[in-house]
Amino acid sequence: MQGPVSRSRSDHGGRSRTSSRSRSDSTCPCSFPHCPQRKQNISRSAISLPSGVVSNDHANHPFALLTAAVTSTHAQSSGTVSGRWTTIDDNTGKPRSVVEITVVNGTLTGRIVDLYDKTRLEKRCDKCPGDRKDQRIVGMEIIRGMKADGDAWEDGTILDPETGKVYDCKLWLEGDVLKLRGYVAFFYRTQTWVRGR
Numbered sequence: 001m002q003g004p005v006s007r008s009r010s011d012h013g014g015r016s017r018t019s020s021r022s023r024s025d026s027t028c029p030c031s032f033p034h035c036p037q038r039k040q041n042i043s044r045s046a047i048s049l050p051s052g053v054v055s056n057d058h059a060n061h062p063f064a065l066l067t068a069a070v071t072s073t074h075a076q077s078s079g080t081v082s083g084r085w086t087t088i089d090d091n092t093g094k095p096r097s098v099v100e101i102t103v104v105n106g107t108l109t110g111r112i113v114d115l116y117d118k119t120r121l122e123k124r125c126d127k128c129p130g131d132r133k134d135q136r137i138v139g140m141e142i143i144r145g146m147k148a149d150g151d152a153w154e155d156g157t158i159l160d161p162e163t164g165k166v167y168d169c170k171l172w173l174e175g176d177v178l179k180l181r182g183y184v185a186f187f188y189r190t191q192t193w194v195r196g197r
Contacts, residue, residue: 097116
């Protein structure tokens with residue numbers, strides 16, 4: 001990935017957020033429906049991760065985005081990101097994984113707790129960096145360092161255990177679904193998670 005440059009993000013409420021890298025969504029030659037400058041269609045490929053990780057190959061930037069589910073003392077409450085969320089495969093529409101999201105001392109984290117493909121329950125992440133290298137994917141913390149910013153959570157990261165890559169991340173509630181947006185270079189992709197088992 002390129003070194004840091006100035007970046008501008010647009011959150012779900014239409015507000016603009018500036019950080020250390022430049023992101024100009026309106027000019028990116030991407031395949032996202034929101035992009036008026038779309039010049040090409042990029043095919044999506046689902047990562048064969050047993051707990052619902054989804055990948056997007058975007059302009060030679062393979063973008064794998066983990067989908068997850070959440071559990072805490074407020075798991076059944078609407079209006080909170082804590083609880084169980086089921087991730088959905090973009091290509092098949094079928095559930096892929098469950099991740100447990102918790103908030104402790106103002107920091108949100110997410111951990112894969114189950115995979116719908118039971119044949120992959122023992123899969124390990126041989127490409128993951130640092131302390132997560134060679135860990136089992138089930139039980140692995142894939143979302144780290146998220147901080148509340150208004151009604152959203154951001155400034156954290158999400159790990160794709162299929163590729164070992166880490167991406168900037170933002171998430172927020174829309175009604176009773178969870179939106180998660182992952183960023184790589186000048187591109188982003190948003191997924192929807194549903195409250196799960």
